[in-house]
Amino acid sequence: MAFDLVFLGGTGDLAWRKLMPAVFQAFRHGALPPEGRVLxxxxxxxxxxxxxxxxxxxxxxxxxxxxxxxxxxxAFVGMLDYLRLDITKPEAHQALAEWVNQRSAESVxxxxxxxxxxxxxxxxxxxxxxxxxxRVRVVLEKPLGYDLASATAINDAVSAVLQEYQIFRIDHYxxxxxxxxxxxxxxxxxxFEPLWRREWxxxxxxxxxxxxxxxxRGGYYDRSGGALRDMMQNHMLQLLCxxxxxxxxxxxxxxxxxxxxxVLRSLKPLTVADVASNVIRGQYRAGRIQGxxxxxxxxxxxxxxxxxxETFVALRAEIQNWRWAGVPFFLxxxxxxxxxxxxxxxxxxAVPHPIFAGPAGYQNRLVIRLQPEDSIELDLLAKASNxxxxxxxxxxxxxxxxxxxxxxxxxxxxAYERLLRKxxxxxxxxxxxxxxxxxxxxxxxPIIEAWSSDPESLRxxxxxxxxxxxxxxxxxxxxxxxxxER
Ligand code: BG6
Numbered sequence: 001m002a003f004d005l006v007f008l009g010g011t012g013d014l015a016w017r018k019l020m021p022a023v024f025q026a027f028r029h030g031a032l033p034p035e036g037r038v039l040x041x042x043x044x045x046x047x048x049x050x051x052x053x054x055x056x057x058x059x060x061x062x063x064x065x066x067x068x069x070x071x072x073x074x075a076f077v078g079m080l081d082y083l084r085l086d087i088t089k090p091e092a093h094q095a096l097a098e099w100v101n102q103r104s105a106e107s108v109x110x111x112x113x114x115x116x117x118x119x120x121x122x123x124x125x126x127x128x129x130x131x132x133x134x135r136v137r138v139v140l141e142k143p144l145g146y147d148l149a150s151a152t153a154i155n156d157a158v159s160a161v162l163q164e165y166q167i168f169r170i171d172h173y174x175x176x177x178x179x180x181x182x183x184x185x186x187x188x189x190x191x192f193e194p195l196w197r198r199e200w201x202x203x204x205x206x207x208x209x210x211x212x213x214x215x216x217r218g219g220y221y222d223r224s225g226g227a228l229r230d231m232m233q234n235h236m237l238q239l240l241c242x243x244x245x246x247x248x249x250x251x252x253x254x255x256x257x258x259x260x261x262x263v264l265r266s267l268k269p270l271t272v273a274d275v276a277s278n279v280i281r282g283q284y285r286a287g288r289i290q291g292x293x294x295x296x297x298x299x300x301x302x303x304x305x306x307x308x309x310e311t312f313v314a315l316r317a318e319i320q321n322w323r324w325a326g327v328p329f330f331l332x333x334x335x336x337x338x339x340x341x342x343x344x345x346x347x348x349x350a351v352p353h354p355i356f357a358g359p360a361g362y363q364n365r366l367v368i369r370l371q372p373e374d375s376i377e378l379d380l381l382a383k384a385s386n387x388x389x390x391x392x393x394x395x396x397x398x399x400x401x402x403x404x405x406x407x408x409x410x411x412x413x414x415a416y417e418r419l420l421r422k423x424x425x426x427x428x429x430x431x432x433x434x435x436x437x438x439x440x441x442x443x444x445x446p447i448i449e450a451w452s453s454d455p456e457s458l459r460x461x462x463x464x465x466x467x468x469x470x471x472x473x474x475x476x477x478x479x480x481x482x483x484x485e486r
Contacts, residue, residue: 010040219302
């Protein structure tokens with residue numbers, strides 16, 4: 001099948017760190033039909049050969065699980081082209097249309113890896129030159145706006161030109177292997193479903209911790225980011241949906257998205273007054289990570305010296321429906337934390353009447369780990385068989401561990417590759433519908449509002465820690481603790 005894959009923002013960070021490597025990997029894995037073409041476009045003064053040389057240098061600076069050969073790279077760039085365009089100008093849309101119309105591909109994917117402020121004008125321009133016919137699919141990279149109003153404005157502009165089946169809103173966490181496996185665990189097996197409810201589950205904790213800081217994105221992050229907008233409104237709430245949604249009627253995109261939307265709409269709304277007791281925001285100061293000293297957020301390039309942008313957020317959410325009423329969902333994410341890890345921990349209730357000696361109040365827990373490795377782990381108590389006399393007869397914690405690398409080998413697919421393959425196949429199941437984004441923005445709006453009038457609520461934490469101590473206090477009220485504190 002002939003396809004054209006166009007990347008606008010072709011020299012941006014996202015393009016060389018994630019997107020081009022993903023296309024290259026898809027190519028190496030034989031997932032790209034040979035008659036496809038890939039176009040990168042940006043304002044940089046490059047030609048095709050110059051872009052290929054630039055890309056090669058960037059690829060060489062990345063670390064690859066599957067190292068590539070020169071021959072593979074050369075074969076890949078055989079399908080690559082470059083156009084220097086200023087996409088804010090109508091001539092650029094025309095030039096793009098001419099490139100696409102050199103032949104008639106069966107699908108034309110246009111990936112907008114550019115600032116969201118450009119989305120509306122750009123899509124309108126594409127519509128004017130006819131790049132919105134049935135073959136065209138447009139991928140919108142997050143963030144889709146800055147708040148509900150700006151997200152709605154972008155969406156209105158995009159939907160005026162494209163049909164919903166043509167719009168692929170990326171949340172790359174949905175492309176991660178473990179998220180796929182969470183769906184498989186819940187809806188491909190009968191084991192957990194009867195237990196997956198308030199009667200058996202005491203709380204759920206979702207963590208996305210990064211050890212990196214803001215890297216080269218300080219300026220952008222400080223003005224338009226912050227952990228709430230960058231991670232919570234999208235990745236974290238999507239993960240919460242995956243844990244909490246009802247079984248969809250099928251695997252179809254809308255069947256899944258309808259169920260996620262119901263979760264988002266069932267979140268107990270926070271009032272501005274609730275925010276102080278249910279949401280903690282923090283910002284890193286200088287500290288030590290893995291033996292090295294790192295600067296504080298306010299010392300990062302592009303960040304204002306008195307910035308109040310949060311690099312950490314922890315949140316206590318509740319879902320108002322029959323399955324989850326009264327079960328707290330604790331969500332936290334932050335930069336410059338102790339280690340890079342992402343997991344979903346489901347804590348089951350303790351046994352109602354313990355008859356064995358063992359750890360008091362022990363809870364079984366299921367850990368779905370997304371990073372650094374994919375795994376699913378079930379923690380149980382068992383009788384120790386060969387322990388010292390003092391431990392004989394006592395119950396001790398053990399874990400059943402499903403390591404996906406061990407089970408399926410190391411040939412995994414990265415999130416962006418999986419998502420790009422889905423776009424090429426025209427499948428929307430791992431992409432977000434606008435009503436989901438709208439509901440997520442509505443949920444976080446009171447937090448944005450509360451923080452804007454309360455600069456004092458920002459708490460500092462040392463780089464290399466697990467965030468402000470108040471984040472532990474948030475759980476302590478419910479008698480819970482984050483995994484590293486157990
Ligand atoms: C992006 C955020 O969406 O996700 C970044 O904008 C963040 O700030 C990144 O670093 C984390 O993704 P991953 O896949 O490395 O956990």
